[in-house]
Amino acid sequence: MLVAWAAGAVLDQVYLFLLLALLAYSFRNLYNLRRLAIWLGNPNFADIPVHFGLWGDIYSKIARVSLRQAQREKRLAELVNEYTASTSALPDGAVALDARGRIRWFNDAASRLLGLLPAKDIGQPLLNLFRNPEMVSFVKNPDYARMLQISAPGDSERKLEVRLAPYGNDQTLLLAQDITERLRHERMRKDFVANVSHELRTPLTVIGGFIENLQMDESLRNDGLTRPLELMAQQTARMGRIVEDLLLLARLESDSYRNQNDRVDIGELVRNVADECQALADDVPKIDCEVASTRRVLGDEKQLRSVVTNLVVNAINHTSAEQRVALSWRDQGAQSLLEVKDNGEGIAPEHIPRLTERFYRVDAGRSRDRGGTGLGLAIVKHILHHHDAKLEIRSGPQEGSSFICRFSSSRLVD
Amino acid sequence: MKTSDLKHHYSQQFNSELEGIRSRVLSMGGLVESQLGTAISALNQGEIDSAESVVANDCEVNACDVDIDERCTTILALRQPTASDLRLVLAVIKTTADLERIGDEAKRVARMVIRVVGDTHDESLVGQIVHLGEQVQQMLHRALDAFARMDIQAAINIVDEDIDIDREYESVVRQSMARMMEDPSSIPKVLDMIWAARGLERIGDRCCNISKYVIYFVKGKDIRHTSLEQIKKELDAG
Numbered sequence: 001m002l003v004a005w006a007a008g009a010v011l012d013q014v015y016l017f018l019l020l021a022l023l024a025y026s027f028r029n030l031y032n033l034r035r036l037a038i039w040l041g042n043p044n045f046a047d048i049p050v051h052f053g054l055w056g057d058i059y060s061k062i063a064r065v066s067l068r069q070a071q072r073e074k075r076l077a078e079l080v081n082e083y084t085a086s087t088s089a090l091p092d093g094a095v096a097l098d099a100r101g102r103i104r105w106f107n108d109a110a111s112r113l114l115g116l117l118p119a120k121d122i123g124q125p126l127l128n129l130f131r132n133p134e135m136v137s138f139v140k141n142p143d144y145a146r147m148l149q150i151s152a153p154g155d156s157e158r159k160l161e162v163r164l165a166p167y168g169n170d171q172t173l174l175l176a177q178d179i180t181e182r183l184r185h186e187r188m189r190k191d192f193v194a195n196v197s198h199e200l201r202t203p204l205t206v207i208g209g210f211i212e213n214l215q216m217d218e219s220l221r222n223d224g225l226t227r228p229l230e231l232m233a234q235q236t237a238r239m240g241r242i243v244e245d246l247l248l249l250a251r252l253e254s255d256s257y258r259n260q261n262d263r264v265d266i267g268e269l270v271r272n273v274a275d276e277c278q279a280l281a282d283d284v285p286k287i288d289c290e291v292a293s294t295r296r297v298l299g300d301e302k303q304l305r306s307v308v309t310n311l312v313v314n315a316i317n318h319t320s321a322e323q324r325v326a327l328s329w330r331d332q333g334a335q336s337l338l339e340v341k342d343n344g345e346g347i348a349p350e351h352i353p354r355l356t357e358r359f360y361r362v363d364a365g366r367s368r369d370r371g372g373t374g375l376g377l378a379i380v381k382h383i384l385h386h387h388d389a390k391l392e393i394r395s396g397p398q399e400g401s402s403f404i405c406r407f408s409s410s411r412l413v414d
Numbered sequence: 415m416k417t418s419d420l421k422h423h424y425s426q427q428f429n430s431e432l433e434g435i436r437s438r439v440l441s442m443g444g445l446v447e448s449q450l451g452t453a454i455s456a457l458n459q460g461e462i463d464s465a466e467s468v469v470a471n472d473c474e475v476n477a478c479d480v481d482i483d484e485r486c487t488t489i490l491a492l493r494q495p496t497a498s499d500l501r502l503v504l505a506v507i508k509t510t511a512d513l514e515r516i517g518d519e520a521k522r523v524a525r526m527v528i529r530v531v532g533d534t535h536d537e538s539l540v541g542q543i544v545h546l547g548e549q550v551q552q553m554l555h556r557a558l559d560a561f562a563r564m565d566i567q568a569a570i571n572i573v574d575e576d577i578d579i580d581r582e583y584e585s586v587v588r589q590s591m592a593r594m595m596e597d598p599s600s601i602p603k604v605l606d607m608i609w610a611a612r613g614l615e616r617i618g619d620r621c622c623n624i625s626k627y628v629i630y631f632v633k634g635k636d637i638r639h640t641s642l643e644q645i646k647k648e649l650d651a652g
Contacts, residue, residue, distance in 0.1 A: 127437065128437060
């Protein structure tokens with residue numbers, strides 16, 4: 001610009017030269033602008049048109065921003081790859097569903113277990129491919145706490161355990177685990193126990209019978225034999241009871257055994273059992289009975305009687321003669337509670353979760369002496385399960401124990 | 415067919431109606447698959463309870479049939495669909511009819527189980543029918559998968575397989591005739607079993623129909639009464 005002014009002054013045409021210089025400057029800027037626009041259309045950082053001045057600055061700043069962007073994208077891509085690799089490694093099937101039940105993505109295990117085709121089935125409503133009626137109602141009315149056992153679609157030999165987990169915006173994650181082996185093992189175990197128990201029954205009956213005969217044989221009466229025979233008879237009887245309990249449990253475990261037809265009067269049942277147990281022995285603690293509800297339970301009378309008897313006998317075994325056992329049957333809203341409470345020696349908290357395990361003993365020595373089989377609470381738990389009821393145990397050392405059977409309204413009638 | 419193809423509609427409502435009938439027909443398919451599976455397993459294990467449940471649940475299948483037909487009729491009347499939408503609705507209507515018949519055949523097998531159970535003389539014949547039933551079950555499952563995915567190749571494969579089903583059925587008939595000849599007192603029972611086997615073979619034919627509707631929907635070609643070679647030629651050309 002200065003050059004132009006000087007030249008203009010010399011030639012006495014300042015304004016003309018200034019104007020020409022201004023025009024030249026504008027054209028130069030427009031030219032660079034256009035170059036920038038063209039370059040941006042297909043940016044090549046190795047071939048920058050202008051390196052110096054304002055334009056050079058602009059070019060290098062653009063280059064820096066792009067580079068940062070590319071690095072960020074690369075990092076994100078790596079994260080996504082890691083994530084995809086880890087879901088592929090999951091042994092269980094995972095399928096993400098959108099708010100309308102359509103498949104958003106799924107991992108390799110899901111493809112294998114559910115027969116989904118990678119890429120092709122994205123966007124397909126899951127229930128169009130997994131059509132089993134139980135699955136349809138499970139997904140339409142989800143109970144997120146429940147796990148559904150169901151056959152795999154297209155492969156009835158493979159059994160799956162399916163659960164749903166909600167997340168994000170109305171999205172759902174479906175998890176499927178192959179439990180075929182697990183079920184097979186459970187079946188084998190149950191069959192084994194049932195078969196063994198069955199086989200043991202007859203020999204035990206035979207032995208028990210002969211021992212009884214020997215005990216009644218006058219010619220064998222002598223002190224040396226009486227005590228041994230007595231012990232043999234007791235132990236044989238105990239083995240017999242264990243076998244019977246195991247067989248009962250095996251029957252209860254096989255779902256086919258369900259009687260829902262008796263309208264059991266629990267109040268009456270409770271009074272009967274209380275009377276019976278009170279008469280068992282002299283050192284039995286006092287058994288109180290409180291019946292505040294007239295509701296009846298739909299189910300099997302014999303089984304429910306078994307429940308009450310088991311609980312009362314347990315209570316008696318853990319209380320001394322001066323203490324008390326209290327039975328009650330009362331309503332709590334729509335539910336009804338059967339409670340067996342004692343103020344005996346109680347149970348330490350670490351034992352409580354395991355009490356209903358078969359043969360679990362809190363105090364090994366004592367219960368066996370009393371002739372218990374160790375299966376009573378397992379039987380109670382199974383019977384309650386068949387009656388849609390739950391067992392709650394509350395206890396503390398030296399604080400007594402309370403065993404509550406909570407029956408839900410579906411099984412109660414007035 | 416990608417679900418994204420359905421998106422090119424000005425009306426979201428129409429979209430979801432079409433997706434709705436697709437889901438419902440496949441849901442009905444699942445119910446029928448379950449009925450068929452239960453009937454065959456009842457035949458295999460001689461379980462009367464399962465067989466009775468199949469007979470009882472058939473009314474649900476019929477209810478689906480009525481419901482889907484109503485919805486399709488409404489769509490045709492109110493939306494007057496054209497081109498691929500029209501073909502979809504028609505494919506759904508026809509598939510629903512075939513599914514309802516398959517449900518009836520399953521019920522027939524279940525009834526046979528209830529009548530025939532307890533007779534152990536014909537175990538090998540029962541075994542053959544069970545095998546035929548299991549193959550037909552697979553075929554139904556694949557036909558419905560092909561419908562869900564609008565997968566032509568899978569549909570053609572199913573049409574191919576129908577020949578195997580027919581052959582197995584013929585073998586069952588031959589074995590039944592031998593049985594009837596060697597022991598005339600077994601004729602009523604064996605006849606019953608032949609009817610059941612025939613029902614299963616008919617299910618195979620209906621699965622073929624469903625596959626042909628898939629091809630019709632995707633390619634716009636009605637191939638119901640053409641031979642297999644014709645079909646393949648036409649599809650390679652189109």
